[in-house]
Amino acid sequence: MSEDTPVKGEVLYEGKAKILYATSDPGLVIQYFKDDATAFNAKKTGTIEAKGIINNAFSTKIFRHLEENGVKTHLVKKLSDREQLVRKVTILPVEVVARNRVAGSLARKMGIKEGTEISHPILEFYYKDDALDDPMINADYVTAFGFGTREEIDIIMAEARKINVLLTAFFRKAGIELVDFKLEFGRINDEIVLADEISPDSCRLWDVKTGEKLDKDRFRFDLGRVEESYREVLDRVTEI
Ligand code: TMP
Numbered sequence: 001m002s003e004d005t006p007v008k009g010e011v012l013y014e015g016k017a018k019i020l021y022a023t024s025d026p027g028l029v030i031q032y033f034k035d036d037a038t039a040f041n042a043k044k045t046g047t048i049e050a051k052g053i054i055n056n057a058f059s060t061k062i063f064r065h066l067e068e069n070g071v072k073t074h075l076v077k078k079l080s081d082r083e084q085l086v087r088k089v090t091i092l093p094v095e096v097v098a099r100n101r102v103a104g105s106l107a108r109k110m111g112i113k114e115g116t117e118i119s120h121p122i123l124e125f126y127y128k129d130d131a132l133d134d135p136m137i138n139a140d141y142v143t144a145f146g147f148g149t150r151e152e153i154d155i156i157m158a159e160a161r162k163i164n165v166l167l168t169a170f171f172r173k174a175g176i177e178l179v180d181f182k183l184e185f186g187r188i189n190d191e192i193v194l195a196d197e198i199s200p201d202s203c204r205l206w207d208v209k210t211g212e213k214l215d216k217d218r219f220r221f222d223l224g225r226v227e228e229s230y231r232e233v234l235d236r237v238t239e240i
Contacts, residue, residue, distance in 0.1 A: 005079065005085065006024040006025040006085075007023060007024040008021050008022075008023060008030055009022035009023055010022050016036060016042060017033065017034055017036055017037070017038070017051075017052075017055070017197075018031055018032060018033055018034060018197070019031075019032040019034065020032070023085070026088070028085055028086070029086055029087075029088045030079065030083050030085060030086075031083065031084045031085075031086050031197075032052075032082055032083050033051070033052035033053070033055050033056040033059075033082045033083075033084075034052050034082075035047045035048055035049060035050065035051045037051060037201070037216070037219050039216065039219060039220040040220070041130045041133050041134060042130055044220065046219065048219060048226050048230065049227050050227060050230075050231075051201070051230060052082045053081045053082055054199075054200075054230045054234045055197060055199035055200070055201060055230075056078065056081065056082055056083070056084060057078075057238070058198075058199045058200065058230075058233065058237065059084075059198050060078040060084060061237055062198045062237070063075040063194070063198065065166070065170055066163060066166060066167075066194065069162075069166050071159060071162065071163060071166070071194055072191065072192075072193045072194065073193055073194040073195070074089050074186055074188075074193050074194065074195040075087075086195070087188055087193065088188070089186025089187060089193060089195050090186055090187045091128075091184055091185075091186045091195055091196070092142075092147055092148050092152070092184070092186065092187065093127060093128040093147055094125050094126070094128065094137070094142055094147050094148065094185075095125070095126040095128055095134065095182050095183070096123065096124070096125060096157075096160050096182065096183045096184070096185065097123070097124040097125075097126065097181070097182050097183075098121055098122070098123055098160050098163070098164045098180060098181055098183070099118070099121060099122040099123075099124070099179070099180040100118070100121050100164070100177075100178060100179060100180060101115060101116070101117055101118060101177070101180070102115065102116040102117075102118060103179050103204050104180065104204065104217075106122070115211070121161070123157055123160055123161065124136060125137050125138060125139065125141070125142060127141065127147075128184075139153045152185075152187070152192055155192045156185050156192060159185070159192070159194065160183055163183065163194070164181075167181070167198070170237075170240065171205065173240050174233070174236035174237050174239070174240055175207060175208045175209065175236065176205045176206065176207065176208060176214065176236060176237075177205070177206045177207075177208050178203060178205065179203075179204035179205070179206055180203070180204045181198065181202055181203035181204070182203075183196070183198070184196035200214065200215040200216055200229070200230050200233055201215075202216075203215055204217060205233055213229070214229040214230075214232055214233045215229065215233070
């Protein structure tokens with residue numbers, strides 16, 4: 001590691017797919033990507049070989065692309081196969097989902113066939129709580145329960161819409177349709193930045209030509225070729 005890389009400290013938090021470590025710099029943490037996979041709020045568990053390595057590389061590439069296009073993120077730099085140095089943020093307990101086509105829970109909720117087109121993107125909020133199955137909430141819940149301010153919601157929604165435009169174009173160059181994805185934002189002092197990860201775990205990615213699913217739905221629904229699909233999307237975006 002280079003001289004400006006702080007020393008790795010104790011585990012601050014272990015989540016389903018990542019571990020956060022403290023560092024010798026109080027403003028920075030190390031985000032470690034595991035191979036563990038869960039679905040349906042951890043009701044299904046397993047591992048996807050080398051997923052941590054793939055998601056780290058994938059997410060680093062995406063976050064850099066977003067930074068280059070004016071999106072503020074927590075990423076400082078990729079440290080190793082499975083580790084990123086990131087700014088320490090307070091994660092808002094709100095998952096932001098952007099959708100460009102009907103799939104997943106939207107198809108189930110509305111009784112509309114997966115793959116159906118929608119006339120404009122949809123943004124949704126979910127309260128991050130596995131025990132409650134991440135219930136869908138709205139902006140009033142965010143402010144009423146003190147998860148964030150109205151100003152923060154406005155920033156998050158504007159950033160999510162901008163990220164959707166940037167990433168839709170980015171993936172299209174790789175022959176991939178960005179069907180939907182989940183974002184998490186964090187707060188540093190009064191600043192809101194994009195945090196967590198963007199990977200085949202948190203996106204629906206369909207091959208533009210064949211419609212083949214190249215994301216975590218392969219694990220969720222036992223579609224086979226899980227590792228191969230993760231590797232394939234990484235290879236395709238690496239070439240962009
Ligand atoms: P959904 O259709 O199951 O609501 O998922 C929408 C998108 O959000 C999909 O790309 C997968 C992603 N997602 C997560 O990253 N984490 C989650 O906990 C859930 C439910 C969805």
